[in-house]
Structures are given as structure tokens and as C-alpha cells.
Amino acid sequence: LxxxxxxxxxxxxxxxxxxxxxxxxxxxxxxxxDVALVCTSxxxxxxxxxxxxxxxxxxxxxxxxxxxxxxxxxTSAARSMADLRGKVFAFTDPMSNTGHxxxxxxxKQLGETAETFFARTFFTYSHDDAIRxxxxxxxxxAAVDSLVYDYAIEREPELAQRTKIIHRSDPFGIPPVxxxxxxxxxxVAEIRDLLIGMAADPEGQQxxxxxxxxxxxxxxxxxxxxxxxxxxxxxxxPVK
Numbered sequence: 422l423x424x425x426x427x428x429x430x431x432x433x434x435x436x437x438x439x440x441x442x443x444x445x446x447x448x449x450x451x452x453x454x455d456v457a458l459v460c461t462s463x464x465x466x467x468x469x470x471x472x473x474x475x476x477x478x479x480x481x482x483x484x485x486x487x488x489x490x491x492x493x494x495x496t497s498a499a500r501s502m503a504d505l506r507g508k509v510f511a512f513t514d515p516m517s518n519t520g521h522x523x524x525x526x527x528x529k530q531l532g533e534t535a536e537t538f539f540a541r542t543f544f545t546y547s548h549d550d551a552i553r554x555x556x557x558x559x560x561x562x563a564a565v566d567s568l569v570y571d572y573a574i575e576r577e578p579e580l581a582q583r584t585k586i587i588h589r590s591d592p593f594g595i596p597p598v599x600x601x602x603x604x605x606x607x608x609v610a611e612i613r614d615l616l617i618g619m620a621a622d623p624e625g626q627q628x629x630x631x632x633x634x635x636x637x638x639x640x641x642x643x644x645x646x647x648x649x650x651x652x653x654x655x656x657x658x659p660v661k
Contacts, residue, residue, distance in 0.1 A: 452603030486592035489519035508561035594644035
């Protein structure tokens with residue numbers, strides 16, 4: 422994708438990565454990066470905190486949604502979050518919708534907090550590493566981005582043999598492509614048009630196929646309202 426953008430824009434394109442979602446949001450806020458692909462919760466936080474702009478979203482299998490998969494080792498007897506009481510659980514990132522907020526929501530539905538429910542938790546800071554933590558037995562469970570999980574097991578079938586999905590969330594709006602308030606309008610417009618046009622370009626379609634993406638399309642902010650509702654639910658004090 423980077424090579425494609427660089428070729429079509431006829432200028433260098435640099436991939437900038439950071440360990441946490443919050444650090445990536447800071448890059449968008451300050452204008453250090455022009456465009457970013459972020460987690461849904463990172464977009465919701467960025468929209469609220471500094472007016473992060475929704476640019477486009479990938480369409481996958483004809484939809485602009487994804488899910489949180491609760492996964493455990495293939496040999497585990499667990500059938501729901503309730504069965505992971507007293508176990509070791511891997512979270513992805515503190516700002517993750519599918520990898521942190523949603524599993525905390527499931528635990529809250531059981532009348533507990535992550536601190537009281539699990540024996541121990543840790544952050545992997547990536548969905549790939551959370552999948553591997555479960556596959557290797559380092560964690561008894563994790564909640565991961567369905568798109569990342571599907572992509573991972575397609576390329577490493579052994580991960581599918583060493584893990585299993587025991588729960589799927591309701592759908593959430595898919596992780597979007599965003600820009601910040603300081604992004605250069607001309608660059609943003611060029612990238613937007615280029616990403617939208619990829620599906621009609623044979624070379625672009627080849628790149629999209631390699632990423633399991635149908636195309637990039639415009640979406641409305643309201644598709645992320647379910648993420649906002651989940652955040653509010655998790656943050657709300659427990660009912661006594």
C-alpha cells in the first residue's frame with residue numbers, strides 16, 4: 422500500500438508507527454502525520470479531544486463493521502467470559518475498543534471489574550501479539566479485532582488450530598482512515614481521491630486484495646455511536 426501511494430503521488434511516503442494508540446493520536450493532533458488508520462475508540466477520543474477528522478473507511482466483505490472476538494487456547498474448556506474468572510487475560514491497548522473496552526464491558530456485566538475478576542492482566546499493545554499470547558498459552562484469553570484475527574489465521578493457519586473463538590460482540594463501525602486539524606488540505610484531498618480510486622485501478626485492486634479490503638468509501642460519523650455507547654457503559658459507576 423505504501424509503495425502504491427508513493428508511486429501514484431510521485432513523492433516519498435513514510436510509515437510512522439508507535440507503541441500505543443494514544444501516541445498515534447498525538448501524531449495526528451500535532452500534524453506530524455498527514456493521514457492515519459486508527460482504532461475506532463482512538464477515533465472517538467480524537468474526535469472529542471481535538472476534532473480528528475473522519476476521512477474514509479475500508480469496506481470488507483461488503484460491510485463497514487467489525488467485531489470483538491473473545492478467544493481462548495484451543496484446548497481450553499472455557500465457553501464464555503464467566504469461565505475465565507481467576508485466569509490470566511491479555512488486553513491489547515488501553516484505548517482499544519475490541520481489545521480493552523469490550524472485554525471490560527463483559528466483565529462488568531458479571532458484576533465485577535477486571536481487577537477483581539482476573540488473576541492477572543497485561544497489555545500486548547497489538548492484536549497480533551494478543552492472538553499469539555493465547556496461542557502460546559501465555560494468556561488464558563484475550564479479546565481481539567475480528568479483522569486482524571481473520572487476517573492472521575488466513576496467513577498462519579496454525580493460529581486457528583491453537584486458538585478458538587468463544588464469543589463474538591455485536592458489530593461496531595470499522596476502524597477508519599483519519600486526518601488531523603493541522604493536516605495539509607491538498608495532501609489529504611490527494612490521498613482521499615487516490616484511496617477511493619484504488620478499486621477501479623487494477624494495480625490498486627491487487628493491493629486491496631492483499632489487505633482483504635474491498636475498497637475505501639466515505640462513511641458517516643454515526644456508525645461509531647455504538648463505540649461511544651460502549652465507552653459510556655464501561656465508564657458508568659456500577660449499579661448497587
